[in-house]
Amino acid sequence: MSTIAVEALTKRYGTITAVDDLTFDLVPGRITGFLGPNGAGKSTTMRLLLGLAQPDSGRATINGRPYRELRDPLRQVGALLDPNVFHPGRSGRTALRIAARPARIPGQRVEEVLHLTGLGSAAHRRAGGYSQGMRQRLALAAALLGDPETLILDEPANGLDPEGVHWLRGLLRRLATEGRTIFVSSHLLAELAQTADDVVIINQGRLVAAGSIAGLLHHAGAASLEDLFLGATSPGAPATHPAFTQARSLS
Amino acid sequence: MRSLIAAELLKLRSTRSAWIPLGAALAAAVLAVIADTSAAGHGGNPPLSPAMLPDLLRGSGGQLVNGAVLLAWIVLSAGEFRHRTSVTTFLAEPNRLRVVSAKLAAAALTGVALGLLAEALSAATAAAVLSAHHVPLAWGQPGVLGAVVAVPLLATAYGVLGASLGLLLRNTAAAVGLALMWAFVIEGILPALIHEPGINRWLPEAAANAVLHGASPAALPVGVALTVLAGYAAVLAGAGAALTARREIPTTMG
Numbered sequence: 209m210s211t212i213a214v215e216a217l218t219k220r221y222g223t224i225t226a227v228d229d230l231t232f233d234l235v236p237g238r239i240t241g242f243l244g245p246n247g248a249g250k251s252t253t254m255r256l257l258l259g260l261a262q263p264d265s266g267r268a269t270i271n272g273r274p275y276r277e278l279r280d281p282l283r284q285v286g287a288l289l290d291p292n293v294f295h296p297g298r299s300g301r302t303a304l305r306i307a308a309r310p311a312r313i314p315g316q317r318v319e320e321v322l323h324l325t326g327l328g329s330a331a332h333r334r335a336g337g338y339s340q341g342m343r344q345r346l347a348l349a350a351a352l353l354g355d356p357e358t359l360i361l362d363e364p365a366n367g368l369d370p371e372g373v374h375w376l377r378g379l380l381r382r383l384a385t386e387g388r389t390i391f392v393s394s395h396l397l398a399e400l401a402q403t404a405d406d407v408v409i410i411n412q413g414r415l416v417a418a419g420s421i422a423g424l425l426h427h428a429g430a431a432s433l434e435d436l437f438l439g440a441t442s443p444g445a446p447a448t449h450p451a452f453t454q455a456r457s458l459s
Numbered sequence: 460m461r462s463l464i465a466a467e468l469l470k471l472r473s474t475r476s477a478w479i480p481l482g483a484a485l486a487a488a489v490l491a492v493i494a495d496t497s498a499a500g501h502g503g504n505p506p507l508s509p510a511m512l513p514d515l516l517r518g519s520g521g522q523l524v525n526g527a528v529l530l531a532w533i534v535l536s537a538g539e540f541r542h543r544t545s546v547t548t549f550l551a552e553p554n555r556l557r558v559v560s561a562k563l564a565a566a567a568l569t570g571v572a573l574g575l576l577a578e579a580l581s582a583a584t585a586a587a588v589l590s591a592h593h594v595p596l597a598w599g600q601p602g603v604l605g606a607v608v609a610v611p612l613l614a615t616a617y618g619v620l621g622a623s624l625g626l627l628l629r630n631t632a633a634a635v636g637l638a639l640m641w642a643f644v645i646e647g648i649l650p651a652l653i654h655e656p657g658i659n660r661w662l663p664e665a666a667a668n669a670v671l672h673g674a675s676p677a678a679l680p681v682g683v684a685l686t687v688l689a690g691y692a693a694v695l696a697g698a699g700a701a702l703t704a705r706r707e708i709p710t711t712m713g
Contacts, residue, residue, distance in 0.1 A: 309466035
């Protein structure tokens with residue numbers, strides 16, 4: 209069963225169609241990269257998945273339900289959409305305790321994720337004094353609070369130093385190996401090529417390719433993920449990349 | 460719901476900018492009593508007497524406590540959108556009406572707690588000053604119980620008004636500015652602007668004053684004034700809840 213399912217999802221802002229009849233689904237145990245040029249609709253799709261915005265039509269579900277209908281959502285889904293979602297005057301530890309309280313996640317788990325993300329020694333400091341990389345780690349810690357089966361991460365490597373990127377790659381791989389569904393948007397194609405098993409590529413809100421990276425590269429005759437991405441999203445590319453016809457559904 | 464309210468109260472405890480008005484109101488609850496008792500017997504003011512006690516207790520209420528709770532909850536609820544902590548809030552509890560209810564409940568609890576604490580500080584200061592001047596303390600006289608009940612009740616309503624205004628405007632400066640403009644300008648000139656001088660007593664500040672100081676020929680009866688104020692709080696809370704349920708939760712990315 210797919211944990212994340214997007215069906216004919218459409219979202220318009222005035223005359224702009226940010227997400228246009230988008231359909232894909234993801235299965236557990238794999239890392240799926242979510243690719244697209246700036247303004248392609250990646251973040252909007254993630255916001256629709258997480259109930260922060262409402263679609264004009266179509267459905268986005270996690271474990272068969274819209275996010276807003278999930279019971280104890282933090283224990284099912286962890287999300288990182290924006291590293292700057294913490295009050296600058298609160299410590300990292302307090303910020304996580306506030307996030308944990310509605311789900312009745314104990315303080316011990318807060319300490320675990322602080323340690324896991326390397327913020328243990330900085331947990332007492334105000335988040336306003338954190339570097340971008342530390343804020344990113346704090347946002348990751350918040351996503352991991354409920355030990356969720358599904359992770360939705362928007363540009364999680366932003367601001368991380370090389371050691372941090374290496375750490376993140378290992379963490380995501382370990383989580384996927386445990387059977388979790390990892391959905392990661394990124395512009396770092398070389399990094400994603402090392403991390404992800406599958407990709408979903410969108411352009412102007414529409415799906416242009418989806419499938420395993422190996423399968424898509426083979427079908428498109430591309431030498432790298434970058435070649436595949438540029439071929440699928442260049443202005444002259446067909447609306448649906450030919451490779452997509454061979455790999456319509458990730459499941 | 461209890462865990463949601465606890466999260467909202469933890470936000471209050473960990474937000475220094477929300478503590479400043481609350482701390483100032485508590486300090487003023489003590490200083491107002493000292494100032495009033497110091498002025499007694501001077502400049503035409505009546506001397507210290509047991510009959511002063513209800514006025515001393517009411518002195519900690521009004522704009523001091525009400526304004527403090529209002530500002531604190533504007534800072535907290537609008538600040539959620541300023542600092543985008545609303546993203547983590549609504550990811551943890553996607554049912555927006557439950558989040559709004561928790562905020563309103565926490566704001567009301569803050570009002571009750573601050574009102575009672577201010578009254579306790581005023582009462583302790585008044586008892587110390589009056590006793591030092593050998594003035595008997597008449598706690599059972601009319602007006603004492605009314606003051607002790609009215610101040611927390613008003614602060615509760617103003618907490619709800621503040622949380623609702625913050626949710627409606629989502630902008631701390633705009634919400635604080637509107638609240639100050641209303642209190643110091645709009646409510647004063649509105650009756651003249653609409654050529655309805657009689658409307659004044661139905662407006663929030665006038666209703667709050669009627670609750671605090673009791674009925675007068677120009678004011679609404681206390682019960683009616685309290686109902687009017689609760690009506691304003693309910694309308695603003697309903698509007699805040701309806702808009703929060705419909706609007707998107709903003710993030711910087713995308």
